[in-house]
Amino acid sequence: MTTDQLRPLTELQALESESIHIIREVAATFSSPIMLFSGGKDSVVMLHLAAKAFWPAPIPFGVLHVDTGHNFPEVLQFRDEAVEFYGAPLKIASVQDYIDDGRLRERPDGTRNPLQTLPLLDAITKGGHDAVFGGGRRDEERARAKERVFSMRDEFGQWDPRNQRPELWSLYNGRHLPGEHVRVFPLSNWTELDVWDYIAAEKISVPTIYYAHERHVTFRDGMWIAITEVTPARPGEVVELHSVRYRTVGDMSCTAAVLSAASTAHDVITEVGLSKITERGATRADDRLSEAAMEDRKREGYF
Amino acid sequence: MPQRSSVLSPNANLTGGRTLLRLATAGSVDDGKSTLVGRLLFDTNSVLADILDHVEQVSKRRGLDRADLALLTDGLRAEREQGITIDVAYRYFATPARKFILADCPGHVQYTRNTVTGSSTADVIVLLVDARKGVIEQTRRHLAVASLLRVPHVVLVVNKIDLVDYSEDVFTAIATDFALLARSLGVLDTHCIPVSATEGDNVVTRSHRTPWYDGPTVLGYLENVDDTRLAVGSELRFPVQHVVRPQSAARAPWASRAPEVNGDYRGYAGKIESGRVRPGDEIVVLPRGSHTVVEAIDTPDGPLDLAVAGQSVIIRLNSDVDVSRGDVLAATDAPPAPIRDVTATVCWLAERDLTTGARVLVQHGTSITKAIVKSIEGVLDLDFESGTVPCWRPTATLTLNDIGRVRLALASPLPIDSYREHRATGAFIIVDDADGWTLGAGLAGSTPLTARTAFTTQSDQHYPAQQGRGPS
Numbered sequence: 001m002t003t004d005q006l007r008p009l010t011e012l013q014a015l016e017s018e019s020i021h022i023i024r025e026v027a028a029t030f031s032s033p034i035m036l037f038s039g040g041k042d043s044v045v046m047l048h049l050a051a052k053a054f055w056p057a058p059i060p061f062g063v064l065h066v067d068t069g070h071n072f073p074e075v076l077q078f079r080d081e082a083v084e085f086y087g088a089p090l091k092i093a094s095v096q097d098y099i100d101d102g103r104l105r106e107r108p109d110g111t112r113n114p115l116q117t118l119p120l121l122d123a124i125t126k127g128g129h130d131a132v133f134g135g136g137r138r139d140e141e142r143a144r145a146k147e148r149v150f151s152m153r154d155e156f157g158q159w160d161p162r163n164q165r166p167e168l169w170s171l172y173n174g175r176h177l178p179g180e181h182v183r184v185f186p187l188s189n190w191t192e193l194d195v196w197d198y199i200a201a202e203k204i205s206v207p208t209i210y211y212a213h214e215r216h217v218t219f220r221d222g223m224w225i226a227i228t229e230v231t232p233a234r235p236g237e238v239v240e241l242h243s244v245r246y247r248t249v250g251d252m253s254c255t256a257a258v259l260s261a262a263s264t265a266h267d268v269i270t271e272v273g274l275s276k277i278t279e280r281g282a283t284r285a286d287d288r289l290s291e292a293a294m295e296d297r298k299r300e301g302y303f
Numbered sequence: 304m305p306q307r308s309s310v311l312s313p314n315a316n317l318t319g320g321r322t323l324l325r326l327a328t329a330g331s332v333d334d335g336k337s338t339l340v341g342r343l344l345f346d347t348n349s350v351l352a353d354i355l356d357h358v359e360q361v362s363k364r365r366g367l368d369r370a371d372l373a374l375l376t377d378g379l380r381a382e383r384e385q386g387i388t389i390d391v392a393y394r395y396f397a398t399p400a401r402k403f404i405l406a407d408c409p410g411h412v413q414y415t416r417n418t419v420t421g422s423s424t425a426d427v428i429v430l431l432v433d434a435r436k437g438v439i440e441q442t443r444r445h446l447a448v449a450s451l452l453r454v455p456h457v458v459l460v461v462n463k464i465d466l467v468d469y470s471e472d473v474f475t476a477i478a479t480d481f482a483l484l485a486r487s488l489g490v491l492d493t494h495c496i497p498v499s500a501t502e503g504d505n506v507v508t509r510s511h512r513t514p515w516y517d518g519p520t521v522l523g524y525l526e527n528v529d530d531t532r533l534a535v536g537s538e539l540r541f542p543v544q545h546v547v548r549p550q551s552a553a554r555a556p557w558a559s560r561a562p563e564v565n566g567d568y569r570g571y572a573g574k575i576e577s578g579r580v581r582p583g584d585e586i587v588v589l590p591r592g593s594h595t596v597v598e599a600i601d602t603p604d605g606p607l608d609l610a611v612a613g614q615s616v617i618i619r620l621n622s623d624v625d626v627s628r629g630d631v632l633a634a635t636d637a638p639p640a641p642i643r644d645v646t647a648t649v650c651w652l653a654e655r656d657l658t659t660g661a662r663v664l665v666q667h668g669t670s671i672t673k674a675i676v677k678s679i680e681g682v683l684d685l686d687f688e689s690g691t692v693p694c695w696r697p698t699a700t701l702t703l704n705d706i707g708r709v710r711l712a713l714a715s716p717l718p719i720d721s722y723r724e725h726r727a728t729g730a731f732i733i734v735d736d737a738d739g740w741t742l743g744a745g746l747a748g749s750t751p752l753t754a755r756t757a758f759t760t761q762s763d764q765h766y767p768a769q770q771g772r773g774p775s
Contacts, residue, residue, distance in 0.1 A: 008530050009613045011402040014323040020615040021574040024544040028628055028669070051557050053572075053615070055603035056564040057549035087555025138393045145392040164390065165741040166416055166652045168423040169730045170574070171666055175739025189404055191395050197320075 030131035037063035039079035042135030069096035200265035223256035327421035330431030341372025346507035349396035538634035539578035542668030570617035576727035589718035590641030629670030641716035721748030
């Protein structure tokens with residue numbers, strides 16, 4: 001045996017194996033898991049890992065998209081292609097349906113991210129899902145840094161950060177009471193850069209809007225906001241055509257673009273490696289609401 | 304389609320590049336742990352502009368004249384209000400050589416359970432002391448925990464060295480004290496570094512104010528600490544997660560990138576917890592004890608010539624032995640004896656107490672079984688002096704943050720290793736059968752702290768060679 005063979009695993013090998021182990025544990029120990037899938041880069045990496053985890057058998061669970069009705073059309077098209085490619089049946093929970101029949105009301109600020117919680121919890125309850133995979137990463141935000149890989153949710157979908165189970169070695173404990181469910185985060189230990197490194201290494205397709213494209217944008221509250229039906233230009237705003245890309249692909253009403261010329265995964269890696277602004281800070285208006293914005297929304301059952 | 308067989312990964316894109324090292328911090332409340340971690344993040348450029356802006360604003364609001372780096376690591380609202388860290392938080396930073404996952408463990412005395420949690424996966428413990436105080440009770444406790452949990456490397460950060468005028472004498476006295484403590488606790492690999500986290504001395508950049516110190520900086524140490532052990536490890540342990548039998552299931556378009564398999568494919572999916580495995584290796588299936596040979600190691604990227612600890616793979620066997628989830632594929636050299644009577648060191652992590660007669664669940668590897676607490680043989684008294692070891696005193700119950708010796712009777716036999724040799728498969732968790740809560744962390748067999756007492760148990764014994772030999 002040469003010394004070359006005694007080298008430890010690389011970062012990406014170790015992260016991939018850890019995530020696959022987590023995904024397999026969930027499939028083996030829960031009766032009805034489901035994977036959240038938005039078409040965003042983290043969720044497609046998670047779906048790719050699920051396909052690898054169960055190869056040569058198919059993925060043994062479906063995916064769920066909570067559709068705010070304000071998604072980028074490019075992302076919806078990608079979503080449909082991706083679930084077909086990886087062979088996972090898609091369920092959709094529609095925020096628009098809830099608004100149409102009065103179960104939810106549009107917010108004055110027009111953002112629909114906070115409205116996702118109810119359709120999500122309803123879909124979990126109706127589907128009888130006891131485990132829900134999410135693509136959250138601990139490096140994204142300070143409240144997430146403390147969340148377990150297996151994270152308990154009570155009957156109301158709430159997270160109690162002061163009352164989390166210890167999680168030791170790689171012994172994941174998903175036991176729960178009826179009505180409770182477990183959110184599982186297989187990408188907990190990945191950073192934004194790891195995700196892009198893996199996308200490049202595994203040649204994973206992501207929605208085109210992650211790469212540079214020309215778009216009409218306006219500079220609002222320190223962020224580049226695309227001019228769309230959902231987010232029209234306000235009186236007095238200057239609309240400019242720029243080469244931009246998105247670092248996250250959430251609700252159009254609160255996801256901003258960054259100026260970029262990165263047209264491949266490798267370009268993005270260079271850009272992310274140099275970037276001086278975190279991805280949520282740069283592009284998510286809803287995280288700026290308060291110092292503890294994310295923690296508050298997580299407590300309520302949002303991811 | 305022809306598949307190139309290769310070592311570790313057929314995907315060359317995954318094999319180059321840096322490795323991953325897991326760290327855990329430990330220290331007392333005012334040792335400056337949050338500042339040290341903040342400094343590591345800050346000086347490795349892992350803190351981005353918007354986060355730093357936020358920290359500067361909050362620091363200003365609190366009347367501080369410069370950014371308080373400790374704020375970088377305060378996560379939950381309750382912590383910001385109380386100014387202390389209450390739960391393990393995970394931090395990420397990287398250099399060209401390595402990526403680091405840091406379990407930032409609270410220093411408050413009642414939160415020992417978090418140190419146990421953080422240490423369970425750590426390759427290195429970063430232990431802090433205040434240079435003005437030296438080795439204190441908390442240091443001894445944390446090092447005892449690191450020793451119990453068999454963390455391979457411990458680095459002692461002698462922080463606030465600026466507050467003792469960068470004194471070599473102070474540092475040497477602490478380092479000597481610490482070496483004595485480490486030796487008595489059986490911790491073999493230690494290193495001490497004089498640091499000022501607030502000033503940045505010897506964290507990432509070498510300080511000119513400690514010319515008498517010629518060792519590495521904290522980051523330099525972490526970048527160079529030996530991790531080959533992670534790859535070679537000890538004997539093979541492979542807990543089976545599930546049996547892979549795709550039969551004639553429809554293949555998604557994605558699968559055309561992966562190898563084709565036959566309709567009668569049967570393999571065992573899992574993660575290698577220790578050691579390594581190659582096709583042709585003889586292995587034993589535990590707890591049954593049947594012997595067989597590894598036919599192939601499969602992955603969706605192609606077959607492997609070698610797989611090592613940490614890898615998730617599928618193992619195919621060359622005979623039709625009965626294998627299911629919960630079984631462990633192990634090297635034939637000294638496999639663990641399946642036991643029903645387990646003696647273990649138990650770190651108690653729950654508010655509710657443990658008493659003799661309690662009915663619990665024991666989760667080990669990929670199996671879970673009912674268990675009854677037969678006896679509690681002692682609780683570790685962590686108030687001990689350097690040069691001695693903590694002693695066990697009698698007790699009837701274990702309460703939150705206690706470390707005790709417990710005898711358990713299992714409903715079905717499990718192949719539990721001695722934790723001293725196998726961190727992954729010598730470990731188990733104790734789970735509440737009623738509400739599923741994780742109650743305790745179990746380390747089977749004798750401990751380094753009890754090696755010279757009478758605590759040796761069945762779990763230190765190996766599988767008798769004559770028992771349960773399979774047809775091979």
